[in-house]
Amino acid sequence: MHSDSSIAPPAGSGIIECGEGLAGNLSAQYRARMTPIKDLAQLGKQIAAQHGWAAAKAFKTYEMDDSDRATLSQCALDLLKVFPPMPGACALMSASLAGTLERRMTAPIQVIAGTLAVDREPVFGNRKPFDGPAVFAASNPDWDGHVWVMVGPYVVDVSLFRTAYSRHGPVRLAKHIDLAFGPNKGLYVDRWKRTAQLGLSYEPQSVLSADEVTRLMGGAFHLIKQSQSG
Secondary structure, eight states: OOGGGOOOOOTTSOOOOOOOOOOOOOOHHHHHTOOOOOSHHHHHHHHHHHHOHHHHHHHHHOOOOHHHHHHHHHHHHHHHHHSOSOTTOHHHHHHHHHHHHHHHOOSOEEEEEEEEEETTEEEEOOSOOOOHHHHTTSSSOOOSSEEEEEETTEEEESSHHHHHHSTTSOHHHHHHHHHHTOSSOOOEEEEGGGGGGGTEEEEEEEEOOHHHHHHHHHHHHHHHHHHHHO
């Protein structure tokens, strides 16, 4: 990992693995046609279409500082402590984390849906166009793709390690995470352009709207309350 960007976990918090890595509405028809986005300029255009050009500019110019690293680390740890230990909950976990980060940071926060590949082979999603508004009309969507947070140009994935370590996680992902990171990691953060250096390909296809994120946050809250009362 990149020592200049590693996020040190708070004392007693366990291990976090990190490297340096929401205006106008985008029509449902346009979003349904989205194929994997290849660079920050393309992603910025989709953010602008969904949340406005100011949001896109903030996204492209953001640089993470030590204060934001510490806040991100603590928010992720807090979520991992209360969210029930279940794999495949990337949409709910990412929306929940994004909601907390927006309250605690001034950084540009986006929730992104698409495909996650390991060594260029998809493990979540299939790179095919999908109807984002239809998928995320549910508070707990049944969808085979992947959802993560982006803080500016940084990928923030709070569900990656939990899913990889689960007995129900994809074998290809589990093997890759074991070799590349080892056990007991909690959070993955890296610059989007650097994720491929570790064999991970985050391929954005849809930028979630504020309403979609809020809906997913409701689903996450429901799961957390259920687990605490069970």
